[in-house]
Amino acid sequence: MNNWDDVRFFLEVARQGNLTAAARELGVNHSTVARRIKALEDRQGVRLFEQLSSGYKLTDDAYEVYELALDIEALNYRFSRKLQGLDSRLQGRVALTMPHDIFEFFLAEHLAQFQEQHPEIVLDLLVAKGLKNLSHREADIALRLTDTPPEYLVGKQLCELHYGLYQSSKFQNPESHTPIITWSDQAQVPSWAVEHLPAPSIRLHVNDLLAMYKAVEAGLGIARMPVYMHNCYRSPKVQQLPTKLPKSKWGVWLLSHADLRKTARVQALKQFLQSTLEQHLALFTA
Amino acid sequence: MNNWDDVRFFLEVARQGNLTAAARELGVNHSTVARRIKALEDRQGVRLFEQLSSGYKLTDDAYEVYELALDIEALNYRFSRKLQGLDSRLQGRVALTMPHDIFEFFLAEHLAQFQEQHPEIVLDLLVAKGLKNLSHREADIALRLTDTPPEYLVGKQLCELHYGLYQSSKFQNPESHTPIITWSDQAQVPSWAVEHLPAPSIRLHVNDLLAMYKAVEAGLGIARMPVYMHNCYRSPKVQQLPTKLPKSKWGVWLLSHADLRKTARVQALKQFLQSTLEQHLALFTA
């Protein structure tokens, strides 16, 4: 095998299905990709792609080669992370991902302090809903609200998440139905509504906590939200119902990759996040 | 991760322990190796090697990175083989390994015929005692005398190996002890000698079948050898004793890698070897 980097090119073309997109992903010119693929095919005396009008398509035979290339990719990411794990300096780049409401209404102001403490660490923030792919190094540290952290990540629960029911201060006691707001993936009326509200009826689905809060504020209905949202935002137009909800299994989790546990800058940020949350525990559990 | 080929350089330096040897293995100039390692270290901001007077030594921390690199290497070899497996042309290079006596006294003359049939296939013969590392592609096909073929290789037993006891035609019936010749790893007098010879005593250890045969021919003692050796060589100075030895579990095995089963030139050679041995079965079992 002459050049292991060819696997990277092969993989990307196989994945993208055409040279141009692969070249974009690889950060090189498309002609480079074409030439490397051609060289690989020539050297091994094999045709790997069929050139359809739509682009490069894997030969049937080459499919299992592609699967192998995926494994190689995973190991190479691992390699890169392990190298990073050897870095003991408090400088460089750390990629961080978290739900945007946590950042915008709670962490943003505190992260400034971290920047002061470690001026040489460059943060790379990725606010996102889903869990970014930590094994592809889209993120080094993730702050997540979840009840089931993925196994391949090391992490710990920083605190529990308490929930409450919220409504607009101007909310009128309903006559027939109580309008409620739920998450997009909830088709049924959730149990918290059935148990605590008279004749609940879903009026609005949202896929974002801030959107839910704003909807409550605007009087669109009653919603179950983690208490931290209101504790951070404190809109006078929103009030919590006295209802006590049962404890949730969800919590705030701090996740990162095992390979990065030795990296100084990653450790520093993890510790900072942990202590910041501990100092403001009341926001999440009050 | 910028360049997966850097792993290859890192691995070789880690394995060899110095730049020059690594460069030799990689087939490049030593300064290239030095520069690539330096670039990798700089890019990742990590020190991977300590420069002792004796050469480049892995940092303690970097040791598990090295182990990971070994895994990556294995997968890359696999990748290369899989590519080769897609090659359906009866041309190119096939690396072949076998014990040298089999080649020199039996197969050499027949392989000429294969060359005529497939003039575009270049054979790359590696006569060797041990099993060459088929997963590193030192060989694509191995012909081996064994009783336990390694599991990760596909293969089949082409024929059984029958054994006989041989002595020099001029051999004198011993007075007190019968001198015998054994393999180097046999410290004890082997059972075949105890059971069939009066007062056997080891006089010579050898690690090679032809050497054993020549020793017998020269009258150095009695030896147990596969019958094919004498059947091929037919030295008038060597004769087989009438003693019948029990059947051996050993046989002639034809081994190759599963990934290469579709490769036309590998298949062609395997079939040729199989049919050649079948035609001359008597040499091995008579």
Next chain:
DNA sequence: GGTGAGCTGTGCAAAAATGCACAGATGAAT
């Protein structure tokens, strides 16, 4: 202490890989 073998670092020239710009090709939309 001298000598030689083996290893590493560096400047410069040669070679190889890459980017760029443009041409041709294909298919979708008007």
Next chain:
DNA sequence: ATTCATCTGTGCATTTTTGCACAGCTCACC
């Protein structure tokens, strides 16, 4: 049918990588 957008192939200039030759260094051996 025409236009437009998208993708791939190619010649040439540029950049990057590599090899080579030489110098300096360490260690072992005499």
